[in-house]
Amino acid sequence: MAKKKRELGVTPELRKFMHAAPFVPFRIKTTDGDTFTVDHSDFVMISPRGDTAGLYAREEEGHRVLNLRQVVSMELVRHGSRKSDRR
DSSP states (O other): OOOOOOOOOOHHHHHHHHSSSOOOOOOEEETTTOEEEEEEEGEEETTSSEEEEEESSSSSEEEEEEEEGGGGEEOOOOOOOOSSSSS
């Protein structure tokens, strides 16, 4: 019998941010102090297991694979309050 899939606690919250209508950009903060801003729902994906996410930033920055166990918070980006995507 196959094991039941258990998502991390942050995964359902990330899905809510991803599928919000209308979409609102959001920021992910990690345990090592990095922050990543997701500007569009097409720029983030969650792995089938729900333990990692792929984040795509502006073209010149490429992409990152993020272990969702390292996420300490997520917050909406308010108009005019954007910070850089790095420390």
